[in-house]
Amino acid sequence: MLEFELLRAFVAVADCGGFHRAAERLNLTQSTVSQQIKRLELVTERPLFRRTTRSVALTDDGEMLLGDARRLLQLEEAARLRLAAPRLSGTVRLGVVEEIAGGSLPRALGRFAALHPGVKLEVQIGVSAELIEHLNKGRLDVVFAKRPLGTSRGRLVWREPMVWAAADTFDLVLDSALPLALYRERSVSREAALAALNDSELTWEIVYTSPSLTGVRAAALAGLAITPLPASAVVAGLRIIGWEEGLPRLPDLEFAIYEKARPDKAAAALAATLLALAQGPSRPTI
Structure with missing residues (x-):
């Protein structure tokens, strides 16, 4: 049986091109991710990655599994969110940089609205520093932006050149x-x-x-x-x-999700939805 935990690690390694970055995305240690991939290869009885000292690439069997893994994770996430979604209300103020707003943000907001129809959304598009400043001053509840260089605040979602x-x-x-x-x-x-x-x-x-x-x-x-x-x-x-x-x-640029110091349940739910979309089977694209 293919465990979702193993499939999630498999997709993360494939998307990130390596175990170190996949571990960062999943908030796990690199050795844990490596063990999960070994377990999946034992279950499937197939080598899924070609490993060298410099790179990690999918095998032919890995390429075939990747599409199915993404679809299974999408179904699992949708079911989990529907069952776990609390009945929320109120207004959430979201700030996003244009790189994200021009990608899969509409799909993420549509998913959130379907799960929480009682929550109103206000979206502001801007540059990272401006949005984070608004968050610090209480004008925004959640921000999805580029992380300022040399800082570690926020929940790292992905890194790209x-x-x-x-x-x-x-x-x-x-x-x-x-x-x-x-x-x-x-x-x-x-x-x-x-x-x-x-x-x-x-x-x-x-x-x-x-x-x-x-x-x-x-x-x-x-x-x-x-x-x-x-x-x-x-x-x-x-x-x-x-x-x-x-x-x-x-x-490299780092994209992160920021939340106000004491987010209410609606703001926390939106941040979780954005994180699930970005770290799950289909990362936002521009």
């Missing part, structure tokens, strides 16, 4: 000032990009600012500048410019 992106037709000239398109204010990606550039010998110039992901990405698509983006936000018409071409490496 941040990359330099430019139009397919953009001509990178490193002996002249590098044109940048950045968020207008206090953005995690803006601060990380400027810190990386300041540690390099490159000259740069901010030629375009916007308060939104759509805005900075539009500037890059138009060929006006390069911009730092989550890897998942690189769309058709953009290419990734790597360190091989002379640009400094960027740190």
